[in-house]
Structure formats: structure tokens, C-alpha cells
Amino acid sequence: MDGLPPEFKLEPKHxxxxxxxxxxxxxxxxxxxxxxxxAFAELQLDPAKVVVVSGIGCxxxxxxxxxCYGFHGLHGRALPLAIGLKLARPDLTVLVAGGDGDGFxxxxxxxxxxxxxxxxxxxxxxxxxxxxxxxxxxxxxxxxDWDSDLQPGGTGISAFRPLGVALQxxxxxIARGFSGDLNGLTKLIVQGxxxxxxxxxxxxxxxxxxxxxxxxxxxxxxGASVDATGDFNEASRRLAEDDGLTxxxxxxxxxxxxxxxxxxxxxxxxxxxxxxxxxxx
Amino acid sequence: MTQLTSAADSVSVAITGSGGAGAITAGSxxxxxxxxxxxxGLMTRTVGPQIRGGEAAALVRLxxxxxxxxxxxxxxxxxxxxxxxxxxxxxxxxxxxxxxxACEEAGDVPERIAASGALSLTAPFTKLAEDISGARPNIIxxxxxxxxxxxxxxxxxxxxxxxxxxxxxxxxxxxxAIRAGFDIGVQLAAVHGGVAALKLPExxxxxxxxxxxxxxxxxxxxxxxxxxxGGIRFxxxxxxxxxxxxxxxxxxxxxxxxxxxxxxxxxxAAINMAIGASYGGVPSLTATSGxxxxxxxxxxxxxxxxxxxxxxxxxxxxxPSTGIPTKSEQTDLNVALYGLxxxxxxxxxxxxxxxxxxFTTQWAVHLxxxxxxxxxxxxxQFLGQAKAVIENPPETDFGTTRLKPNDPKAGVxxxxxxxxxxxxxxxxxxxxxGQYTADGLEHNxxxxxxxxxxxxxxxxxxxxxxxxxxxxxxxxxxxxxDADADTALITWGSTTAPVREAMARARAEGRKVRLxxxxxxxxxxxxxxxxxxxxxxxxMVVEQSHSGQFLGYLKAHYDLPAPPHSLRHPGPxxxxxxxxxxxxxxxx
Numbered sequence: 001m002d003g004l005p006p007e008f009k010l011e012p013k014h015x016x017x018x019x020x021x022x023x024x025x026x027x028x029x030x031x032x033x034x035x036x037x038x039a040f041a042e043l044q045l046d047p048a049k050v051v052v053v054s055g056i057g058c059x060x061x062x063x064x065x066x067x068c069y070g071f072h073g074l075h076g077r078a079l080p081l082a083i084g085l086k087l088a089r090p091d092l093t094v095l096v097a098g099g100d101g102d103g104f105x106x107x108x109x110x111x112x113x114x115x116x117x118x119x120x121x122x123x124x125x126x127x128x129x130x131x132x133x134x135x136x137x138x139x140x141x142x143x144x145d146w147d148s149d150l151q152p153g154g155t156g157i158s159a160f161r162p163l164g165v166a167l168q169x170x171x172x173x174i175a176r177g178f179s180g181d182l183n184g185l186t187k188l189i190v191q192g193x194x195x196x197x198x199x200x201x202x203x204x205x206x207x208x209x210x211x212x213x214x215x216x217x218x219x220x221x222x223g224a225s226v227d228a229t230g231d232f233n234e235a236s237r238r239l240a241e242d243d244g245l246t247x248x249x250x251x252x253x254x255x256x257x258x259x260x261x262x263x264x265x266x267x268x269x270x271x272x273x274x275x276x277x278x279x280x281x
Numbered sequence: 282m283t284q285l286t287s288a289a290d291s292v293s294v295a296i297t298g299s300g301g302a303g304a305i306t307a308g309s310x311x312x313x314x315x316x317x318x319x320x321x322g323l324m325t326r327t328v329g330p331q332i333r334g335g336e337a338a339a340l341v342r343l344x345x346x347x348x349x350x351x352x353x354x355x356x357x358x359x360x361x362x363x364x365x366x367x368x369x370x371x372x373x374x375x376x377x378x379x380x381x382x383a384c385e386e387a388g389d390v391p392e393r394i395a396a397s398g399a400l401s402l403t404a405p406f407t408k409l410a411e412d413i414s415g416a417r418p419n420i421i422x423x424x425x426x427x428x429x430x431x432x433x434x435x436x437x438x439x440x441x442x443x444x445x446x447x448x449x450x451x452x453x454x455x456x457x458a459i460r461a462g463f464d465i466g467v468q469l470a471a472v473h474g475g476v477a478a479l480k481l482p483e484x485x486x487x488x489x490x491x492x493x494x495x496x497x498x499x500x501x502x503x504x505x506x507x508x509x510x511g512g513i514r515f516x517x518x519x520x521x522x523x524x525x526x527x528x529x530x531x532x533x534x535x536x537x538x539x540x541x542x543x544x545x546x547x548x549x550a551a552i553n554m555a556i557g558a559s560y561g562g563v564p565s566l567t568a569t570s571g572x573x574x575x576x577x578x579x580x581x582x583x584x585x586x587x588x589x590x591x592x593x594x595x596x597x598x599x600x601p602s603t604g605i606p607t608k609s610e611q612t613d614l615n616v617a618l619y620g621l622x623x624x625x626x627x628x629x630x631x632x633x634x635x636x637x638x639x640f641t642t643q644w645a646v647h648l649x650x651x652x653x654x655x656x657x658x659x660x661x662q663f664l665g666q667a668k669a670v671i672e673n674p675p676e677t678d679f680g681t682t683r684l685k686p687n688d689p690k691a692g693v694x695x696x697x698x699x700x701x702x703x704x705x706x707x708x709x710x711x712x713x714x715g716q717y718t719a720d721g722l723e724h725n726x727x728x729x730x731x732x733x734x735x736x737x738x739x740x741x742x743x744x745x746x747x748x749x750x751x752x753x754x755x756x757x758x759x760x761x762x763d764a765d766a767d768t769a770l771i772t773w774g775s776t777t778a779p780v781r782e783a784m785a786r787a788r789a790e791g792r793k794v795r796l797x798x799x800x801x802x803x804x805x806x807x808x809x810x811x812x813x814x815x816x817x818x819x820x821m822v823v824e825q826s827h828s829g830q831f832l833g834y835l836k837a838h839y840d841l842p843a844p845p846h847s848l849r850h851p852g853p854x855x856x857x858x859x860x861x862x863x864x865x866x867x868x869x
Contacts, residue, residue, distance in 0.1 A: 019729055048713040053557070063718045064729060067691070069710040070718030071560055072730075074583050077553040080517075080545060084554030085710075087541050088515045089561035092710050113546035264514035264563045265539030272509055275534055279496035279506075281316040281670065 010044050012037040019064045028205030028214075029059050031179030032126050035203075036095065037066070038182070039189035050093045053082040055107060057099035058133045059126035059205070076106030079114040079123065086121050088264055093193060100127040104140040104160050111162075115169030115198055120257040122192040122199040125162065126179070128207035128214065136210035162202055164239045167232070167251055172197030174235070175228075175249040178221045179205040184247060191249060197257035204245070217245065224248045291344035292430045292481050293352055295373045296422065298361030300328070300335040303419030307359075308339020309668060311426055314440035315343045316497050316670035318433050320481070323348050323635070325667045327369045327853065328607050336365035338373060343430060345481065347672060349634040350778025353859040355379055356479050357429050358399065359422050361406065363387045366394070372853055375399040380476050382425060382469070384418060400475055404465045409458075415450035416458035424462020429470065431480030434463050494673045496636075500664035501527035503638035503674075504594060505534070508566055510639070511646025512681055513592065514540040515558035515565040517551040522606040523662040524568045524596040548576040552593070556580065559589050560719055562683075562709035564650055566592040571600045571613050578620045584655040585625040585744065587719040588697065588707070590683060592649050594642065597661040597774075599852045609662035610852030611774050611825040617657045618803055618834060626745045628656035629803035633759060633777040635669040640677060641800060644756060647679040652747055653707055659802070661825075663775040663855070683707060689715040695726040699739055703747025748804045757801040760813050766793035768868065769817040771845070772824065773799045773831055776856045780823050783861030792865060805838040820845040821864060827851040 015037040023029050040050060050068040054060035056075035063070025073081045082096045103111055103125045114123065129146075131137040137150045140160040147153060166174050173195040177185035185203060192199030204221065206214035228249035229235050235251035294311065298304035305326055312324045322343040329335035340355070342348050354374040360366065360383035370393045375381065377398035383390065384406040395401065404425055406418035413421075420441060427437040442455045470477040498506075505527050508516075514535070518528050532542040541558070545551035552567045559565035569577060574595050584591040597613045599605030617629045628648045632641035642658050649656035686694060686706035696717035698705045708715025722730040723737050731737075759777070762784050772780045777798040784794045797813050814820070822845045824831040832847045848856070848864055 046713075047716055049711055051561075051710050052718075061730075064720070067716055069708075069716050071557070071587075072718055072720040072722060073553065073556070073587075074579060074721060077549060077580065080550035080553040081557035081560075084515065084517060084543065084557030084565070085561045086557075087543055087554070088558035088563040088565070089710065092561065109546055110550055113550070260541040260543075261536050262539050262541070264535075264541050264558075266512075266514055266563050270509075270538050272506075272538070275509070275537070276506070279498045279502070280673075281313070281495045281497050 010041050012041045015040045015047060015066050015068065017065055017067050021065055022061055023058060024209050026208040027058070028128060028179035028207070029062070029126055031182060032059070032097070032124065032185065032203050032205050033062060033065055035177070035179070035182055035185035035189055036062070036097070036124065038186040039193065040068070042186065042190050043193060045093055049091070050095065051085060053078050053085065053094060053096045055098045055102040057102045059097060059099040060102055062097045076102055077110065078102065079107060079110040082121050083114060083117065083119045086119050087260055090259060090263055094121040095193065096121060096123045098125060100125060100129060100141045101131050101139040104162055108140070112165070112169045115166050115171040115200065118170055118172055118197040118255055118258050120196050120198070122189065122201065124189060124201045124203055126203050126205040127162070128205050128211060130207050130210045132207045132210055161239070163242065163250060164236070166200045167235055167239060170255065171200045172253040172255050172257070173199035173249070174251040175200070176202040176204065176247055178217060178247050179203060180218050181221070181247060188249060195252065197253070197255055221245045221247050228252045230254060290481065291342055291348060291352060292357070292479055293340070293342045293355045294357040294359065294426050294430060295338055295340050295355045296359045296361070296426065297336070297338040297366055297373070298419065299364040300331055300337055302337070302361040303417060304337045304361055305339045307419040307423045307426070308341050310423055310440055310444060311341050312668060312670060313497060314427065314437045315432055316495055317440055318436040320345060321347045321670045323350070323667055323669045325351070325663055327372050329365070329368060330607060336368050338369055340373065343481065349669070350775070350782060351855055352782070353857045357382070357426060358394070359426050360384065360387055361418055361422060363391055366391055370394065372855070374857070378475065380429070380473070380479065384422070400473060402469055402473070404469070406462070409461045413454055413458045413461065415445070415454045420455070420458045421462040424459040425466040427459070428463045428466025429476060429479055434459065437463070495670055496673055497668060497670050498635065499526070499666060499668045500632070500635045500638045500660060501596070501666065502530045503635055504632070504642040504658065504660060504665070505531040507639040507642030508592070508594070508646060509534060509538070510676070511643040512564040512650070513566045513646055515555060515563045516540070516567065517543040517545050517554035518568045519545050519548045519551050519573060521570045521573045523598055523665050524570045524594065527568050527594060527596070527665065548573040549580060552577040552580040556584055556589050556591055559591055564590065564646055566594055568594040568596070570596050570598050570606070572603060574613060574616060578616070579622070581627065581655045582621045582623060582625045583721040585621065585627050586721045586723070588653040588705070588744070589719060590649040590653050591655045592645050592658065593655060594658045594660065596665040597659060605853060607662065608853035609775065609825065611661060611776065612830060612851070613659060614802070614826070614830040614834065617659055624741060626748045627654050627803060628652065628748065629659060630656065630801055631659040631774045631799070632664060633774065633798050633800060635664055635667050636671040636674045638664060639674055643677060643679065647681040650681050650683045651704070652751060653683070653704060654744070654748065659774060661775050685709060686712070686715055691716060696728045697724060697726050697740060697743070699726060699743055702750060703743045753801055753806070757799070757806050757809055758813065759798040759800065760795070762788065762795040763793040765816060766795040767816060767818040768793065768865065769795045769797055769814055769820050770861065771797045771799070771820060771822050771835065773802065776823050776825055779856045779858045780861055782858040783865070786858060786862050787865045792869065794865065802834070807839045810839050814842055817842050819843055819868060821848055821861070822846070823848045823856060823861060825850065825852050825856055
């Protein structure tokens with residue numbers, strides 16, 4: 001930590017910026033933000049060496065609310081941006097945060113391939129099962145019967161199951177947390193950052209404005225009866241039976257993270273004469 | 282810049298065959314042998330969409346002086362077979378002075394070839410190949426082509442042997458195959474005076490100079506070299522014709538010098554990877570072609586708004602939609618200039634020749650890094666997949682650096698500070714105290730999202746002013762020809778070569794002509810063009826487009842001295858020097 005004295009102890013407040021969130025009072029995202037800050041503090045990460053990357057949506061505003069480096073990019077494109085950054089700068093801690101529409105709908109293809117590519121980053125999806133920023137349209141994780149102006153009577157489409165997709169696509173760490181369970185969610189984010197490869201933390205985060213019934217998640221969520229598994233088939237079986245409200249780590253894999261053969265060398269006067277020689281007749 | 286003069290005395294050879302017959306290989310070897318013999322040359326390819334079993338033609342032009350484009354017609358057509366030749370015969374103009382030599386087994390001469398008036402001959406390429414160990418008809422035909430154009434037999438043998446020895450063919454067998462083909466050419470020349478006249482004269486002095494000072498390189502390789510020289514150390518792409526081979530060349534070289542290439546899941550992922558890497562401080566590039574460019578547009582706007590340096594290397598092909606992936610057209614100009622939503626000032630540059638792909642791509646990296654914005658390089662299939670023997674190109678040192686803050690202070694540092702130049706010091710993750718959030722949302726100087734009018738206006742001004750106030754130097758255009766001309770030819774990109782050749786012919790006929798070939802298309806330089814057109818009363822605008830995109834661009838942004846004459850047609854037909862000369866002659 002070049003910028004900080006060695007004895008300095010970082011606390012969660014040191015990761016909180018002076019920018020006020022746009023979130024509604026009571027929004028679950030405050031809880032996720034607190035858990036991320038606590039996780040950073042627990043790991044004593046230098047804010048100058050952490051980058052929080054996001055897409056577009058209520059939850060994607062989070063980079064500016066931290067004192068870390070941040071990138072608030074395009075809707076659905078946070079993952080590839082974060083992967084490019086991590087491949088170019090393996091020394092940085094890269095955390096991606098965003099919502100369910102951003103990650104599973106417009107960014108769905110990137111989610112599949114981020115799991116598959118298994119680059120050492122952590123992805124926290126703050127899932128409230130609704131498009132909040134555009135004022136209440138169904139998201140890919142919304143159930144089929146949820147009534148809205150845009151889709152009266154519901155979409156009639158069954159909800160996307162992100163954990164199962166993550167497992168099938170090759171994510172190396174898969175967990176679900178709840179914004180109302182600060183200690184538990186903090187622990188999952190710490191685990192995710194520490195675990196090599198692509199870590200996916202599905203954070204249930206109620207939208208009290210458009211989905212007030214999600215307040216009930218406080219009583220509906222429950223812990224798993226068993227510990228996380230490293231067995232793919234066992235994890236598959238559990239996720240097939242999952243009610244979507246089970247909290248805790250599900251799968252902890254041992255797949256080697258992807259890293260390029262060499263890291264980029266910047267700011268050096270590279271000698272290209274041996275490359276140029278191949279063109280001589 | 283290397284000044285490529287027109288090739289007044291040149292010889293053009295087309296080698297055609299169905300896919301897999303080895304036409305492209307033969308063309309490439311002919312070019313290389315010519316380079317070894319001290320000649321200059323250019324080879325372009327025209328192929329169908331098939332990977333195997335389609336049609337292919339190698340279009341080769343050889344000369345004693347540097348050559349950047351094709352001429353009006355081909356002197357020699359070597360047909361390994363006639364299969365599917367009608368698909369690209371329009372791209373291989375022949376005339377009564379041309380000679381078409383077909384394999385004996387090829388069958389009847391196609392109607393359009395016969396109608397050109399070319400002398401039609403046959404040769405036993407297949408039969409001879411059967412009698413020589415390791416020989417194939419295309420190698421026999423290569424010997425014939427060498428004899429017809431006057432290329433020394435020994436240069437041809439050395440070149441082919443260097444390639445075939447890796448494939449287990451002995452030097453003796455190779456030499457025998459080339460000689461067998463060469464003898465056919467000599468015999469044809471002895472019988473037909475027209476064939477004998479095709480030879481370029483001997484020139485021993487050129488040979489001695491060649492070995493030390495000449496390169497053989499494709500446009501996409503040249504662009505790759507320019508990117509490396511500029512400092513690009515991260516690239517991401519989704520494979521697309523005809524851009525992929527640029528990064529296929531770069532990828533293994535990254536491994537050697539320290540760089541990362543990522544093959545992304547789609548075009549949008551590729552460009553966002555590059556933006557992420559560049560945000561991390563590593564100069565970054567994405568390569569694509571029309572359909573991919575269309576997908577990347579939103580992300581390019583992010584690079585502009587968040588002021589993250591980025592190079593978009595786009596190799597134009599026939600469009601719209603999937604269009605003609607394997608053939609050239611200058612029709613991504615409008616999308617490159619005007620395709621971004623909102624008002625997003627950015628750089629667009631275009632290489633003017635194969636060797637200029639080095640300079641222009643390196644310059645694009647320099648501009649992207651210096652101005653912290655998106656820079657497009659608009660190459661095209663002609664340039665990208667052309668292989669040329671060129672003069673050893675000069676190396677340029679732009680002294681490219683990204684402006685960074687010196688010891689930024691947390692809470693004080695303003696990533697998007699309003700500066701005189703419009704460029705603000707950019708902190709790189711890892712730099713203590715420089716923490717900021719890069720954002721595609723409009724923001725204030727600190728980077729905090731803002732929808733206020735004053736922040737929007739000041740940041741728009743900043744992003745426009747930094748581009749407009751930059752000193753681009755002489756590289757914005759190539760200006761050649763007569764300073765006292767009243768006629769000017771304005772063009773860009775790969776059509777510069779035929780226009781330049783037309784100018785040389787017109788000047789040889791006693792006309793005064795000036796050429797302005799634009800390398801910098803955005804931001805526009807109206808005052809510079811006005812200066813370049815001083816004294817000019819007539820203007821011809823030349824481009825390979827159906828609608829006249831370049832013409833529209835010039836009319837929109839520049840004061841031209843008179844209503845311009847537009848010479849244009851879409852791809853895949855090349856602009857020929859004679860088309861330009863015909864118009865010039867009609868003017869006087």
C-alpha cells in the first residue's frame with residue numbers, strides 16, 4: 001500500500017465517498033454497498049488498487065459511492081470492461097457490481113462468457129427482480145405473473161435462474177446473499193474476492209418502491225442445510241431444488257483462473273527490430 | 282512519408298483458379314521473387330466467400346518503381362482453370378494487348394475473356410506437373426509467368442525453393458518445375474511478338490539495392506506494426522473478415538514483447554475489453570469491419586465521453602449488412618464520421634497506401650493517447666489484404682505519452698478538469714489519490730454525474746476544443762503535383778493510388794494537376810484544405826462509393842472553389858487511373 005502508512009487501519013467508512021446515492025430510502029442496495037465496504041476493509045484493500053466496475057441501472061451507480069477507482073460504463077457491458085482491465089492489470093482487485101437486467105438480460109452473453117473465461121474478478125449482482133431506474137418493468141428474474149404497466153398480467157415467461165446458469169457456464173465460486181443480512185453478505189463478498197477465478201455473488205436486494213412485497217425476503221430467506229460443495233453434480237442437484245431464497249455459498253470450484261501468457265509491458269521503449277526483420281526481402 | 286510515384290512502366294499479371302488450385306500462393310511467390318530481383322510490386326486478392334472450392338485470383342502488378350495500386354488492365358492472365366472465372370472477370374480488365382494463358386485441360390475460353398480481344402493461348406501446366414516429383418500446376422504456371430514478364434529464372438527458383446523445401450520438395454525438383462514452366466513462356470514469346478513485348482527490361486542496379494532496403498508486407502501487417510510502434514499492448518476482437526489477420530499477426534508478437542490479446546465473445550465485448558484495459562493505463566485497440574463497427578458504436582461513444590484513449594481499426598468491406606465481406610469499398614466513412622449518438626468528437630484517419638498503414642495506425646495511437654479519445658483507422662480490404670514490396674519505411678517517433686497527474690490528492694484531483702488544451706491529466710488505477718469514476722454519464726470536472734446545463738456545456742466544449750486545438754502537422758493530407766495547377770484531384774484511402782497515377786499521366790501529357798489525399802478526416806481542417814487548393818478552379822472528387830459519401834463530407838465541411846465533379850462507383854470494381862484521365866482530358 002504505497003499511499004498509506006503501514007500502521008493505518010482501513011475501516012468501512014474509508015471506502016465510502018461523499019457522493020450521495022440516488023437510491024430510494026429503504027433500498028436494499030444500501031445494504032449491499034455496506035457489505036462491499038466492509039469486505040474491502042476486512043481485506044484491508046488499498047482503495048487506489050481496487051476498481052469497482054458497473055453498467056447501467058440503480059445499482060450500477062455504486063462505483064461513485066466508493067473511494068476506490070471506478071468505471072460506470074455501458075448498460076450490460078460491465079463484465080467485458082472489467083475483464084479487459086484485469087487482463088491488462090492483474091495487480092488490481094476488480095469488483096463488478098450491477099443489477100439483474102444489466103447482468104442477465106442485455107449483458108446475458110457476457111455473463112455466460114465471464115463464467116466460462118474464469119478471469120479472477122468478483123461479480124456482485126444486486127437482484128431486485130425489476131427494472132427500477134426505468135420505473136418498474138419486469139426483469140429477467142421477475143416471475144411470470146407480476147403485473148406491470150408494460151406487461152399487464154405478467155410476462156408469462158419463467159424467471160431466469162442465474163446460479164444454475166453460472167454453474168453450467170463455469171463460474172468458480174457461486175453464492176447467494178441478502179442485503180438484509182449484512183454479516184453474511186460481507187462474508188460472501190470476502191470469500192468471492194479471495195477465491196481465484198470468476199466469483200459470482202447473487203445478492204437479493206429488495207426494491208421497496210416497485211416491489212414492496214420483497215420486504216418479506218427478510219423472513220423468507222433461509223440458510224442452506226449443508227455446506228458449499230466443490231462437486232459440480234452435487235451443486236447442480238442442489239440448484240435444481242433451490243427455492244431461490246437459500247442464502248450462502250453454493251459451489252466452490254478449483255478451476256484454474258484464466259490469465260494471459262504474458263502481462264502487458266507499458267511505458268517501455270520496446271525494441272521491435274527483431275519483429276521488423278521478418279519483413280526484409 | 283514515402284512518396285510513391287506512379288509506375289509508368291509496369292506489368293500486371295492475374296493468376297486465377299478455383300479455390301485450392303494455388304492461385305494466391307503463386308501470386309504471392311511471383312511478388313516475392315520480383316522483390317528478390319530488385320523490382321517493386323503489389324498483389325491484391327479477390328476471392329469468393331467459400332473457404333474451399335470457391336474461386337480465387339491473385340492480382341499482381343510489378344514495376345521498376347514503387348507501385349501502390351493497380352493499373353488500367355492486366356497484361357497477362359494465367360488461368361489454372363476457368364471454373365467460376367465469370368464471378369470476378371469484371372475485376373480483371375483485359376485488352377487486345379493482353380495475353381491469356383490457360384491450362385490445356387481448362388476447356389473453352391470463357392466468352393468475356395474472348396470478347397476482350399486478348400490473345401488466348403494454352404499451356405500443359407497439369408501435364409508437366411504430373412511428370413515432376415512434388416510439382417503442382419500452379420508452380421509450373423509460375424515459371425511461365427516469370428518468363429512472360431522477364432523475371433530472372435534464378436530469382437523465381439530461389440523464392441519457390443525457400444517455400445517448398447519446408448514441405449519436403451527438393452531444390453532439384455523445384456528448379457525442374459520452374460524451368461519447365463519458364464521454357465513454355467520463352468517458347469510462347471518466340472512465337473508471338475505480343476507476348477515478347479510484355480517483358481520489363483533488365484535493370485541490374487535495382488537488384489543490388491533491393492536486398493538491404495526493401496520489405497514485403499501486407500497492409501494489415503503494416504497496421505499491426507504501426508500499432509506496436511505506437512505502444513498498443515492490449516487488443517481485443519471478435520473475428521471478422523477482412524480485419525482478423527491484422528491481429529493474427531499481432532497476437533504472437535504480443536507474446537514476444539509483452540502484450541495481451543483477447544478473443545471476445547462478441548464485438549461489443551471486444552471493444553469494452555479494450556476500453557477497460559486502456560482505463561488501466563495500457564494503450565488498447567480493437568479491430569473490426571463494417572458489421573462489427575455498427576455494433577461497437579455505443580461503446581465508442583463511451584470512450585469519447587469518459588475520455589478513455591482507444592483505437593478502432595476498421596477494415597472496410599462491401600456493405601450494408603453482411604455485404605461483400607471479401608471485397609473492398611470505401612463506404613464506412615459516414616458511419617465513422619457521424620455514427621455516434623449525441624455529439625461525440627473523435628478522430629478519424631485513413632491510410633493512403635499499404636506502407637502508409639504503418640504511419641497512419643501509429644499516428645492514430647498517438648492521437649488517441651494524446652487527446653484521450655477514440656481514434657478510428659479506416660483501412661479497407663484492398664489495403665489490408667494487399668501485399669506489397671516497398672521501400673524500407675521510415676520510422677517515426679511521435680513521443681507518444683498519455684497526460685497523467687503528478688501526485689494527485691484525494692478530494693482535490695479533478696479527472697475532467699477544464700484545462701486550456703482541453704486535455705486533463707488522467708489518473709491510472711494504482712496511483713494513490715487519483716481515484717475517480719470514469720463515466721459515460723455527463724459529469725462535472727471531478728467526474729461526478731451531472732445533468733446540469735453548465736456541466737454539459739463546459740464538458741462538450743472541452744471535448745471539442747481538445748481535438749480542434751491540436752497541432753496535427755503536415756500529416757493531415759498528402760499534397761502533390763503542380764503548385765500552379767488550376768485543377769485538383771481530391772481523394773482518400775486506397776483510391777489515392779490510381780488517382781496519383783492518373784495525375785502523373787496527366788502531367789506527362791503537359792497538364793497542370795494537383796492531388797490532395799486526406800489522411801485526417803475528423804476533425805475537419807477547412808482552413809488547411811483551402812490553403813492546399815489555392816489557385817484551383819476545378820475539382821474532381823474520387824471515391825469508391827455508390828452514394829458519394831466523401832463528396833457529401835467535403836461539401837458539408839469545406840469551401841470548395843467550384844462545384845466538384847464526382848468520379849465514383851461502388852466496390853468491388855477498383856477505380857482505374859484511366860477513368861480519372863478520361864475526365865481530365867474531357868476538361869481541356
